[in-house]
Amino acid sequence: MDNEFYLGECGSCHFAYQPGLLPAASWKKIMSSLDDHFGENAEFPEDDANRIKSYLLEGAADYSVSRISAKFMRSLRGEAPLRISEIPYFVKEHDELPRKMVRDNSEVKSFSRCDACHTDAGKGFFDEHAVKIPGFGRWEEE
Numbered sequence: 001m002d003n004e005f006y007l008g009e010c011g012s013c014h015f016a017y018q019p020g021l022l023p024a025a026s027w028k029k030i031m032s033s034l035d036d037h038f039g040e041n042a043e044f045p046e047d048d049a050n051r052i053k054s055y056l057l058e059g060a061a062d063y064s065v066s067r068i069s070a071k072f073m074r075s076l077r078g079e080a081p082l083r084i085s086e087i088p089y090f091v092k093e094h095d096e097l098p099r100k101m102v103r104d105n106s107e108v109k110s111f112s113r114c115d116a117c118h119t120d121a122g123k124g125f126f127d128e129h130a131v132k133i134p135g136f137g138r139w140e141e142e
């Protein structure tokens with residue numbers, strides 16, 4: 001299926017997470033519980049849901065050759081969380097961010113909003129040098 005379809009359907013409430021950001025087992029859980037999706041109903045007609053599911057499974061972190069997918073998979077050790085932001089490698093990379101930049105930041109609020117800080121998130125690029133925190137500016141690590 002084309003990416004445009006995915007972007008439209010799964011990018012209407014939040015950033016359209018690339019398939020390589022979660023393992024297949026996580027996408028399966030997410031796609032089988034869309035009626036209760038983090039407190040919202042995100043159900044789609046069956047045909048559309050199946051199309052989205054195959055797209056996610058084909059590009060899942062288990063099969064992706066990207067560096068980030070490999071790091072996520074290694075840190076997961078077989079776990080399949082519902083959130084990217086619960087993956088151990090993710091948690092480790094973001095643990096220096098103070099609350100005032102994330103939860104208490106009205107322009108961010110949640111780690112789910114990858115694109116609020118990662119300026120090239122839409123291209124699947126999450127390098128720390130392309131991070132700009134709303135209200136705080138570029139992320140410079142010493």
Ligand code: HEC
Pocket residue numbers: 009010011012013014017030037038040041042052082083084085086110111112113
């Ligand atoms: C009706 C709105 C809505 C739609 C449509 C929707 N989502 Fe979500 N999604 C949410 C909400 C709300 C959250 C929780 C955000 C938060 O915690 O800040 C979420 C969170 C997520 C997360 C976890 C992000 C993280 O790591 O914290 C994933 C993965 C996800 N959605 C995938 C999908 C996929 C795949 C689709 C398309 C099938 C989809 N969503 C469609 C509302 C939606």
Ligand code: HEC
Pocket residue numbers: 021068084085093094096097101102108110111112113114115116117118126127128131133139141
């Ligand atoms: C509040 C801003 C913010 C949000 C929201 C955020 N990040 Fe980050 N992210 C950062 C910062 C800052 C770093 C660099 C941390 C460091 O190097 O100390 C980072 C680092 C990363 C890295 C490591 C980069 C590498 O080269 O290994 C990945 C991967 C990543 N983020 C993915 C994501 C994804 C996926 C999401 C959404 C689910 C997300 N981030 C949400 C700020 C954010």
